[in-house]
Amino acid sequence: MTSQNIYILAIESSCDDTAAAVMHNGKILSNIVASQKIHEAYGGVVPELASRAHQQNIVPVVDQALKKAGLNKSQLSAIAFTRGPGLMGSLLVGTSFAKSLAYGLDIPLIDVNHMQAHILAHFIEEDHYEKPPFPFLAMTISGGHTQIVKVDSYSEMDVIGETIDDAVGEAFDKSGKLLGLGYPAGPEIDRRAKLGNPKAFAFTKPKVAGLNFSFSGLKTAILYFVQKQVKLNPNFIEENLNDICASIQYTIIGILIDKLKLATKETGINHIAIGGGVSANTGIRQALKDGEGKFGWTTYVPKFEYTTDNAAMIAIVGHFKYLDGDYADQSVMASSRLKI
Ligand code: KG4
Ligand code: ZN
Numbered sequence: 001m002t003s004q005n006i007y008i009l010a011i012e013s014s015c016d017d018t019a020a021a022v023m024h025n026g027k028i029l030s031n032i033v034a035s036q037k038i039h040e041a042y043g044g045v046v047p048e049l050a051s052r053a054h055q056q057n058i059v060p061v062v063d064q065a066l067k068k069a070g071l072n073k074s075q076l077s078a079i080a081f082t083r084g085p086g087l088m089g090s091l092l093v094g095t096s097f098a099k100s101l102a103y104g105l106d107i108p109l110i111d112v113n114h115m116q117a118h119i120l121a122h123f124i125e126e127d128h129y130e131k132p133p134f135p136f137l138a139m140t141i142s143g144g145h146t147q148i149v150k151v152d153s154y155s156e157m158d159v160i161g162e163t164i165d166d167a168v169g170e171a172f173d174k175s176g177k178l179l180g181l182g183y184p185a186g187p188e189i190d191r192r193a194k195l196g197n198p199k200a201f202a203f204t205k206p207k208v209a210g211l212n213f214s215f216s217g218l219k220t221a222i223l224y225f226v227q228k229q230v231k232l233n234p235n236f237i238e239e240n241l242n243d244i245c246a247s248i249q250y251t252i253i254g255i256l257i258d259k260l261k262l263a264t265k266e267t268g269i270n271h272i273a274i275g276g277g278v279s280a281n282t283g284i285r286q287a288l289k290d291g292e293g294k295f296g297w298t299t300y301v302p303k304f305e306y307t308t309d310n311a312a313m314i315a316i317v318g319h320f321k322y323l324d325g326d327y328a329d330q331s332v333m334a335s336s337r338l339k340i
Pocket of ligand 1: 170172173
């Protein structure tokens, strides 16, 4: 730990959560997230509405983060922000806000890659949390991403597998929509899966070579299956909902665990860190834990508030980049397809 006092204000606006956090020397002082409820009615994120909601939320969210941290703007060492990847209209709000604030306060501006941040969230200073040792494998699973990344250091990371179509969270949400569940459906499928039989219905796993994933075929398979069953029995969904949820979740977990097994085999790395909203899934957590005994790996799960989209994870990357003097200048632009 440094003898300097480093205060980072971080801003995250890549998708549908407007978030701000204040960090002091790697420890979180405040972590505020305003989730946008407006998308629930549409069954998915509407980019134009997300951008507008960010504009409404950003000032109060940043204000609240500073207040909760008990900090004045003049005490900040730097402003960190999510440059990408994400929705362009959403990223632009956070990027412009961060640029103006850093310019006005005459302090460094630090651009952060959202996917790197999901991974480095494991390094936020917290009591009672073990940090993964380098090198480790990070599996980032959410509504927007599905990646396996080989992490050699804070700054050296290689994506060794990713989805070629839908993200795993979309597989949960879109299957849930077919079953008439609300958005996002992941938590509801998780809850119902505990009450159902995971082997009641079998869905074929996609055949994708290597460490890449595909989830769009699964969604179609579930759609055809449900349509066929409903023709035979109009009450099929209501009568079998828990079993359907358990079977879908079981299939998705199987896909993730198969790829992790292959990734540990190919890299010889047995430390696995997970992140992203889907890592909240109790079935996935259990399967990862079971794998410790079965496959000899060790798993690391950060505090829940650091797994879904948040600004604390942006702050920790900002902290590391501040220590390295790795700053952005005012010409930096949001980048919706930014790579790790
Ligand atoms: O990280 P996140 O909050 O936002 C991004 O998508 O970046 O992740 C949201 C996703 C949604 O698809 C939601 O259905 C899923 O995470 N999710 C879950 C669970 N909790 C959230 N999926 C399965 N089981 C859960 N318990
Ligand atoms: Zn994310």
